[in-house]
Amino acid sequence: MIIVTTAGITPEALDRIIEHVEAAGLRTHVSRGEQRTIVGCIGDEGALSEHGLTQLDGVERVMPVLKPYKIASREFSVGNTAIRLGDPADTVIGGRDVVVMAGPCSVEGREMMFDTARAVQQAGARLLRGGAFKPRSSPYAFQGMGEDGLKILADVRAETGMPIVTEVMDPRQVELVASYADVMQIGARNMQNFPLLSEVGKVQRPVLLKRGLSGTITELLMAAEYVLAQGNGDVMLCERGIRTYETATRNTMDVAAIPVLKRETHLPVIVDPSHAGGRAHLVTPLALAAVAAGADGLIVEVHPDPKCAKSDGEQSLEFSAFTQLMQQVQAVARAIGRECTWPSEVS
CATH class of the missing domain: 3.20.20.70 (Aldolase class I)
Structure with a gap:
């Protein structure tokens, strides 16, 4: 799944989201854009509660990634890799x-x-x-x-x-x-x-x-x-x-x-x-x-x-x-x- 943050999220709020995901045993992949940041969650997504994630400060929405490739998918990045x-x-x-x-x-x-x-x-x-x-x-x-x-x-x-x-x-x-x-x-x-x-x-x-x-x-x-x-x-x-x-x-x-x-x-x-x-x-x-x-x-x-x-x-x-x-x-x-x-x- 991917976590889309709110515009202008603070570094502290982003760190708390990453810590929450990694504490559940998943790895994170962070892609930063001008307005929003995407946090990709890699691992056993069943260990995460979508409701619990949406309650965290700075989380705008949580979206599933159904494709077998995660980091390579366009959803995992806010822009093209250069x-x-x-x-x-x-x-x-x-x-x-x-x-x-x-x-x-x-x-x-x-x-x-x-x-x-x-x-x-x-x-x-x-x-x-x-x-x-x-x-x-x-x-x-x-x-x-x-x-x-x-x-x-x-x-x-x-x-x-x-x-x-x-x-x-x-x-x-x-x-x-x-x-x-x-x-x-x-x-x-x-x-x-x-x-x-x-x-x-x-x-x-x-x-x-x-x-x-x-x-x-x-x-x-x-x-x-x-x-x-x-x-x-x-x-x-x-x-x-x-x-x-x-x-x-x-x-x-x-x-x-x-x-x-x-x-x-x-x-x-x-x-x-x-x-x-x-x-x-x-x-x-x-x-x-x-x-x-x-x-x-x-x-x-x-x-x-x-x-x-x-x-x-x-x-x-x-x-x-x-x-x-x-x-x-x-x-x-x-x-x-x-x-x-x-x-x-x-x-």
Whole structure:
């Protein structure tokens, strides 16, 4: 359930409400707005008396939350979650800007990462993506450079100032990846790796959570709940296409998931058009559709020489194609009342 407070509640009255709830064995999640504060109650709600709660000073009303996901639900927050990144923290995901993350599927070497970072930053990308650890269907395929890849990403960030997004695959890797990454990505294959979700929830690093290959929207939100329940509120949900009977594309991008998620949750929604289409010529139209449908950001695969890429080259854009995509994304964003601000334009 959630407790909606009266306008202008005093800190003392709010503390008494929290103490009352926690004394009954429940945890609280507090979301503060300009006028009112919402106190989410997480646990055995049967231990609380609704009548007793309404008698407390500062309580306006008590409302049940019937959805299985609690903290992720829109009812638990007075506004949208906005995740700030960078130094200074001038990149906001979940605000008015459509934020683009770009880079290769895998970190393959130092020179290619520096070249890619400079190119995508000049084109308007705000974050650099690149996998140091790679989950591959074949045990013989390139698995990533590991910590050496993380060190390269950190060096690129030091020169360009771009926050980095990279995948963590195992609970045992969380501490290592968190020491380098600005955003920890949970791949589609790990959407329901609950020990991993709980572990990244204990680390104060933003999490990019990709929808599973056959995951429903509710299952995606329940996966996010695992992270949120551990105290990490900076979660982005990523639609990257789901597995259907269609073979013309690598996956089927669920465009309808974007407005559904925006209605159901306060968390930012990111779209991965590269994995959805699986072919470079499909990336731009899918990206534009995602922005038009309300996505807060995109994560796009870009490589200096896609035909020589060690992974996912067929869906990676060349630098010139990415520059054209960014120009079109900016136009669509402005058409729907949003922006896609270049790093150099941020004050």
